[in-house]
Amino acid sequence: MAKESFYSAVLLDHFRHSRNKGELDGADIVRRGHNPRCGDEIEVGLYLQGEKLAQVKFRGRGCSVCMASASMMTEAVTGCSKQEAYHLWEEMRDLFGDGNENDVKHPTNNLQALSVVREYPARQRCVLISWEALRDALRGL
Amino acid sequence: MSESAFLLLENKIADFPLLQSAQHSCLHYLDNAATTQKPASVISAMADCYQSCYAPIHRGLYPLAAAATALYENSRVKLAGFIGAEKSEQIVFTRSTTEAINMVAWGWARNRLQAGDYIWVTRMEHHSNFLPWQRICKLCNAKLRIIELHEDGTLNLDAATELFSKRTRLIALCHVSNVLGGVNPVGALCEQAAALNIPVLVDAAQSVAHIPIDVGVLDCDFLVFSAHKMYGPTGIGALYAKSARLEEMEPLLLGGGMVDEVSDETRSWSAIPARFEAGSPNLADAVGFAAAVDYLGGIGMRRIEAHVDSLTRRAGAALARIDGLRLIAPMTPTSASIISFDMPGIHPHDIAQVLGECGVAVRAGHHCCQPLMHSLGLSATTRASFGVYNRQDDIDALLAAIDRVRRLFA
Numbered sequence: 001m002a003k004e005s006f007y008s009a010v011l012l013d014h015f016r017h018s019r020n021k022g023e024l025d026g027a028d029i030v031r032r033g034h035n036p037r038c039g040d041e042i043e044v045g046l047y048l049q050g051e052k053l054a055q056v057k058f059r060g061r062g063c064s065v066c067m068a069s070a071s072m073m074t075e076a077v078t079g080c081s082k083q084e085a086y087h088l089w090e091e092m093r094d095l096f097g098d099g100n101e102n103d104v105k106h107p108t109n110n111l112q113a114l115s116v117v118r119e120y121p122a123r124q125r126c127v128l129i130s131w132e133a134l135r136d137a138l139r140g141l
Numbered sequence: 142m143s144e145s146a147f148l149l150l151e152n153k154i155a156d157f158p159l160l161q162s163a164q165h166s167c168l169h170y171l172d173n174a175a176t177t178q179k180p181a182s183v184i185s186a187m188a189d190c191y192q193s194c195y196a197p198i199h200r201g202l203y204p205l206a207a208a209a210t211a212l213y214e215n216s217r218v219k220l221a222g223f224i225g226a227e228k229s230e231q232i233v234f235t236r237s238t239t240e241a242i243n244m245v246a247w248g249w250a251r252n253r254l255q256a257g258d259y260i261w262v263t264r265m266e267h268h269s270n271f272l273p274w275q276r277i278c279k280l281c282n283a284k285l286r287i288i289e290l291h292e293d294g295t296l297n298l299d300a301a302t303e304l305f306s307k308r309t310r311l312i313a314l315c316h317v318s319n320v321l322g323g324v325n326p327v328g329a330l331c332e333q334a335a336a337l338n339i340p341v342l343v344d345a346a347q348s349v350a351h352i353p354i355d356v357g358v359l360d361c362d363f364l365v366f367s368a369h370k371m372y373g374p375t376g377i378g379a380l381y382a383k384s385a386r387l388e389e390m391e392p393l394l395l396g397g398g399m400v401d402e403v404s405d406e407t408r409s410w411s412a413i414p415a416r417f418e419a420g421s422p423n424l425a426d427a428v429g430f431a432a433a434v435d436y437l438g439g440i441g442m443r444r445i446e447a448h449v450d451s452l453t454r455r456a457g458a459a460l461a462r463i464d465g466l467r468l469i470a471p472m473t474p475t476s477a478s479i480i481s482f483d484m485p486g487i488h489p490h491d492i493a494q495v496l497g498e499c500g501v502a503v504r505a506g507h508h509c510c511q512p513l514m515h516s517l518g519l520s521a522t523t524r525a526s527f528g529v530y531n532r533q534d535d536i537d538a539l540l541a542a543i544d545r546v547r548r549l550f551a
Contacts, residue, residue: 006494007549015550038490038506039520063488064550123490 006120007064010113015064020057020074027057029140033133035125040066044073044133046141051081058130065114065123070130072111082138089135096124150440150448153530156180160530167500169538174319174347174479174526175504176369179429183373186432190425198422199398199415213424216431217414223434224364225355226381233380233387233417234427238346239269241365241380242313244417245342246273249390250311256282259309263288263296263325264516265318268509270344274313288314290516294321294470298330305337312341316348320508320522321470322453322479324352331360340386346370350528351449351478353442362386368426372529373433377426380417387413394419445529449478452527456480456536463540465547469522481508481522484543487550489521495549496523499542501535 024030027045034041040062047055056074061067073092077085092111094104096118106115117123154160157178160170170178196209214229221229235241250260260274264287278285286309288301296314298304304312312334316327331341340362345354350371356364363386367378382390392399392410396419401409410416437445457472457480469481484492493505504524507514514520525539 006498012549038488039514040488063490065491066488120494123494126490 006116008113008116010110011064011068011116014068014071014113018058018067018071020055020078021067021071022057022059024057024059029137031133031136031140033129033131033136035062035066035129037125038063040126040129042066042070042130042133044070044130044137046134046137048141053077053080053082053085056134058133062129063123063126065117065126066129069114069127072114073130073134076109076111077134082141085134086138089131089138092128092131093135096127149444149451150529152532153440154532156182156436157530158184169501169531169535171525171527171531171535171539172502172504173350173528173531174370174524176375177350177372177528178530179374180372180433180436182436183429183432187374187425187429190428195424198424209424213422213427216427219431219434220379221381223438224349224381225357227357228384230412230414231381231384231387233382233414234423234430235365235378235380236376236423237378238344238365238367239378241363241378242270242342242344243273244380244393245363245365245382245390246277247391248393248417249386250274251277251281252391253389254278254281254283254310257308258283259286259303259306260284261286261288261301261304261309261312261314263314264290265294265321265510265513266313266315267319267344267346268511270313270315270342271512274311283310287512293473294318294323295473296325305333305339307337309337309339312339313344314341315344315346316352316354317345317477317479318510318513319347319479320481320510320513320524322477322481322526323470323473324348324477327361328359335360347479348477350437350445352446356381368430368433371433372436374426374429377423377430379430384413387417390417392416392419396420398422440529446477448529449527449531452531452533452536453478453480455533456525456527456539459536459540460543463543463547466543469517469519478528479524479526481524483519483522484546487546489523491550492523492543492546495546496539496542499538499545501538501542503539 024045028048030045032043042060044058056078058070091105114127117127158181159178194208194212196206198210198213217232218229220232275285289297291297317324327343334341342363343361345364345366349366362383364381369375399411399416399419401411466484489505493503496503506521
C-alpha cells in the first residue's frame with residue numbers, strides 16, 4: 001500500500017479548482033510544455049509589469065499532478081521578478097529532475113504538496129511540464 | 142455464481158513464487174499483457190541449467206558442451222511442437238518479438254520490396270509491428286497501407302480494397318491487439334492471402350499465452366512471439382517461418398556461429414537456423430522458454446483459453462456497468478485477455494496510480510500504439526489484462542479500486 005497518500009487534499013484542490021487557468025489572450029509571451037508519452041500538454045502565458053510577473057496563467061490538459069503543478073506554479077511565481085521565477089524553476093528542476101540529493105532545497109510553501117511525487121519517478125515529468133514551459137517563456141522574454 | 146462454476150482452472154498462485162510471497166500477498170496482478178509472472182518451474186529450470194548443464198553451445202567438443210547444446214536444441218524442439226511447426230529448424234531464437242519483426246523487415250522484406258509495392262498493417266499494431274515496416278517502405282519508395290477499424294474495434298477488411306492486390310508484398314498483423322483485446326481473423330486472412338501468394342506475418346505476442354496456435358493450420362508465413370508474455374524469461378523470443386521464407390531471408394547480425402567459411406573476400410552462411418543466431422546462444426533463457434511451454438502444456442491451452450476468456454468477459458461486463466467508465470472496444474465473441482477503458486475527465490495515469498495504491502497492477506498509457514490512439518482520439522487508456530493465476534477476487538479488487546478512483550476524482 002502507499003506510504004504517504006499520493007493525492008493530498010492540497011493537490012486534489014489545485015486539480016479540481018485550478019488557479020489562473022484559462023485563455024492566454026494578451027500575454028506577453030506563451031510557451032508550451034509537452035509530454036508525448038502521456039499526451040499531457042500545457043501552455044503557460046506571462047503578463048509582465050516592468051520586471052515583475054504581474055500575472056501567470058496556463059491552459060491545457062493533463063493528469064491531476066500535471067494540472068495541480070501548473071496551478072501551484074502560477075500562484076508561486078505571480079508577483080515574482082523574472083530572476084526570482086527562474087530561480088524557483090531551478091529549485092523544481094533539482095527537486096524533480098537530476099538534482100543531487102544534497103543540493104535539493106525542499107519547498108516550504110504550497111509547493112510542498114508536490115514533494116510526495118519525488119517518490120514516484122514515473123510521475124516526475126508530470127510535475128515539470130508547466131515549469132519547463134515557464135522556463136522557456138522566461139528565456140524567451 | 143460461485144467462482145468454481147465459471148473458472149476452469151484450479152488456483153495457480155501456488156505455482157508463482159512472487160505472487161505467493163508475503164511481500165506481494167495483496168497484489169492483484171492485471172498487467173499480464175505487459176509481462177507475466179514466472180512459475181517456479183521456469184525459474185528452477187534456468188537455475189538448474191546454470192548449476193548443472195552450462196557450457197558453450199555448438200562450440201565445445203567435451204561432454205558438458207555437448208549436453209548444453211542438446212539442452213538448447215531440445216528447447217527449440219519444444220517450441221516447434223508448441224506452435225505446431227513441422228521442423229524445429231523453423232524456429233529462430235531472437236531477443237524478442239520486436240527483434241523478430243525487425244529481422245523479417247530488414248532481412249526478408251527489404252530486398253523484395255520495390256517502388257510502388259504495398260506492405261499492409263492494421264490500425265491496431267504495436268509500434269514494433271509498425272515502425273519497421275514504415276522505415277523499409279520509406280527506404281524502398283513502397284507504400285505502408287493500413288487496414289482501418291470498425292467502431293467496435295474489429296478490422297474493416299471491406300474498406301481495405303487493395304489488400305489482396307498484386308502490389309501487396311506482405312500483410313503484417315497482430316493476432317490479438319495489445320489495446321483492444323479482440324482476436325483478429327488471422328486464419329481466414331492467411332487463407333485468402335495464400336491463394337494469391339501473399340505472405341502473412343502474425344504477431345502472436347498477445348495471443349500465444351492464451352490461445353492454442355497451430356501454424357500448420359494457420360498457414361502463416363511468419364509467426365513471432367516473446368517468452369516473457371507467456372510465463373517465460375525476459376530477453377528471448379522466437380521467429381517461426383516457413384522454410385522457403387527462411388531460405389530467402391538474409392541474416393541481420395553477422396558474427397560467430399552463423400558462418401561456415403570465411404576468407405578475406407568471401408563467406409558462406411551456416412545452415413538455418415544457426416545463420417540467424419549470431420553470437421553465443423542464450424542457453425538459460427531458451428531453457429526457461431521451453432519450461433514455460435511445458436508449464437502451459439501441463440495445464441492445457443484449451444483450458445487456459447477458457448479460463449482467461451471467462452475472466453475477461455466477467456470483468457468486461459462488470460466494468461461496462463460502471464457510470465463514467467467506457468470500454469474502448471466492446472466485448473466481442475472473440476475477446477481475449479485484454480480490456481482497455483477510459484474514464485472521461487480522469488487521466489489514465491491517475492487511474493493507474495490509485496489502482497496501484499489499492500494493490501491492483503494495471504497499465505496506463507498509449508501502450509506503444511500511437512497510431513491507434515490518434516484514431517481513437519485518445520492520448521492514453523487504462524488496460525487490465527488477465528493470466529492463468531487471476532481469479533474472481535482480482536476482478537473484485539479492480540472494481541473496488543475503480544470505485545475509489547471515482548470517489549477521489551468526483
